[in-house]
Structure formats: structure tokens, C-alpha cells
Amino acid sequence: MTALLELDGVTAHYGHVQALFGVSLSVAEGEVVALMGRNGMGKTTTIRTVCRMLPHTAGRIAFAGADLARTPSHKAARMGLGLVPEGRRCFPNLTVTENLTAAARPGPWDMDRVTALFPRLAERRGQKAATLSGGEQQMLAIGRALMTNPRLMLLDEATEGLAPVVRQEIWAALRQLKGGALSILLVDKSMKELAAVADRAVILERGADVWTGATGALTPDLTERYLGV
Ligand code: ATP
Numbered sequence: 750m751t752a753l754l755e756l757d758g759v760t761a762h763y764g765h766v767q768a769l770f771g772v773s774l775s776v777a778e779g780e781v782v783a784l785m786g787r788n789g790m791g792k793t794t795t796i797r798t799v800c801r802m803l804p805h806t807a808g809r810i811a812f813a814g815a816d817l818a819r820t821p822s823h824k825a826a827r828m829g830l831g832l833v834p835e836g837r838r839c840f841p842n843l844t845v846t847e848n849l850t851a852a853a854r855p856g857p858w859d860m861d862r863v864t865a866l867f868p869r870l871a872e873r874r875g876q877k878a879a880t881l882s883g884g885e886q887q888m889l890a891i892g893r894a895l896m897t898n899p900r901l902m903l904l905d906e907a908t909e910g911l912a913p914v915v916r917q918e919i920w921a922a923l924r925q926l927k928g929g930a931l932s933i934l935l936v937d938k939s940m941k942e943l944a945a946v947a948d949r950a951v952i953l954e955r956g957a958d959v960w961t962g963a964t965g966a967l968t969p970d971l972t973e974r975y976l977g978v
Contacts (some may be wrong), residue, residue, distance in 0.1 A: 752777060753901055753907075754810075755810070756795070756798075756809070756933065758772075758808035758809070759795070760774075761794055768889055769791050770956040770957045771956075772795055772803060774951045778947050779928070779932055781923075781946055781947045781948050781949065782951060783944070783949070783950045784934060785912075785950050785951065786954055786964050786975065786976070788863060790953040790954055790955060791953045791955070793835075793906075796936060798810065799817070800830065812825060813880045815854075818844045827875060828900070831897050835906065837883070839886060839893060840878060842922060843878060843881035844878070845878065848893055849889070852897050854876065854897045857898065863895050864892075866925060866926075868906065869888060883912075884911040885915070887908070887911060887915075888919065889905075889968075900930070902931060903935075904934070906938075907920075907935050907937040908942070909937065909938060920939075920946065923935070923946045924946050927948075941961040946964065947964045949964060950967055950978070951973075960974060
């Protein structure tokens with residue numbers, strides 16, 4: 750499999766504080782990769798460097814063969830780098846339908862397919878985003894990312910802080926996305942669900958990748974050592 754996203758020795762800083770100390774990982778076409786690690790190990794920072802909310806200070810990030818440091822954000826988005834924004838940001842005063850159509854780019858994902866994936870969004874079509882529950886806002890945020898027809902979707906805190914029933918709906922949707930053309934790099938704290946949906950895991954410790962392998966190879970010993978569970 751050819752890598753769609755490839756990080757090679759990526760470092761990043763918040764001011765003078767170094768947060769990433771050489772992260773190398775790859776996500777292949779159609780692959781779902783879970784970024785794991787205890788609190789503060791650099792998962793969010795890694796996602797931020799890929800979507801260029803934080804510039805990397807060394808190393809290389811390549812997406813679809815292009816060096817992301819030399820690719821303007823709008824071009825990266827057109828190339829298929831999709832992000833589900835932190836905080837599930839949508840346009841609060843626009844309806845569900847308006848939020849989805851505003852994000853639309855040509856491709857297999859359209860309103861019908863997104864609302865079939867998330868039937869709750871279909872039920873709330875005319876409702877303003879601001880009045881949706883946290884879980885529905887996350888569905889809308891994922892739906893908006895899908896409407897851009899990305900090749901790679903970055904998803905941080907996929908289900909955190911959401912009601913259990915809604916979390917299950919989101920995991921079910923992510924499982925449905927698996928096996929298609931879409932690649933996903935995702936972060937979450939629910940180890941069990943994460944391991945069930947991801948093909949491969951990359952574990953970060955103190956800002957560096959320390960283990961990578963198939964999620965099926967995550968032994969209790971490894972999860973205890975690196976994830977404290
Ligand atoms: P969590 O699971 O708690 O979200 P994480 O693995 O996503 O953790 P990051 O948020 O990437 O970890 O944090 C990595 C390191 O960078 C931590 O030491 C953290 O304190 C630091 N850090 C994160 N954001 C900032 C910031 N805005 N300014 C300064 N340091 C930061």
C-alpha cells in the first residue's frame with residue numbers, strides 16, 4: 750500500500766516548549782490509523798501539525814506525495830486533506846442542511862449519503878446547529894468533513910464528552926466508513942472502540958512514536974506499559 754500521509758521525524762514547538770520530538774508515521778490509502786498515548790503525549794499536537802494549525806519545526810509531512818510545508822492550506826484541502834475541527838465547530842446560525850451544503854465538494858459523499866450515515870442529521874435538517882446536542886454537533890462536524898469528499902479525514906477526540914448512546918452511534922458510523930477509499934487518522938480515549946475500528950495503531954510517548962502495529966497486536970502488556978490501562 751502506498752502512503753497517503755507520511756510523517757518523517759516531525760518536531761513541533763509551542764513557543765520555546767518542544768512538544769514533538771520526531772514523530773514518524775504513515776497512513777495508507779483506505780487505512781484507519783489510531784493515534785494512541787496517555788494524556789499530554791502529543792496526539793493533538795500531531796494532528797495540529799498535519800492540518801498546519803501548528804507549523805512543524807523539523808522533519809517532513811507529505812500528503813499525496815506533496816510536501817505539506819510547501820502546500821497552501823486551501824490547496825491541501827482541495828487535494829483531499831479533511832479535518833473535523835476541534836470543538837465540533839459548525840456555523841451555529843445555519844441549519845444542518847446549510848452547514849452540510851456549505852462544505853460540499855464534488856465526489857461520492859453528498860447530502861443523501863451523509864444523512865444515511867447519520868439519520869439524526871436527517872431528522873434535524875432544518876434545525877440551527879447551535880441548538881443541536883454535543884453529539885449531534887459532532888455528527889454534523891464529521892458530516893461536513895465528509896461533504897468535502899476528503900481522501901484523508903483527521904478526527905481528534907472522536908467521541909469525548911458525549912453521551913454513551915451517541916458515542917455508540919458515532920463509532921457505528923466510523924465502522925461503516927472503514928473499508929472504503931477514505932483514510933482516517935483518529936484520536937480518542939475509548940481504547941476498546943478505537944481498537945475495533947482502526948486497522949493500525951501508533952503509540953506516542955513524550956512526543957515521539959514508540960510503537961506501531963496492527964491493533965490486533967496490542968497486547969495487555971503494551972497497553973499497560975504505554976497507555977496505562
Ligand atoms: P490529551 O490526551 O491530554 O489531549 P495529547 O496526547 O493530545 O494529550 P498534546 O495536547 O498534543 O497531548 O500535548 C503535548 C504536549 O504539548 C504537552 O506537554 C502539552 O502540555 C503541550 N501543549 C499542548 N498544547 C499547548 C499549548 N497551546 N501551549 C503550550 N504547550 C502545549
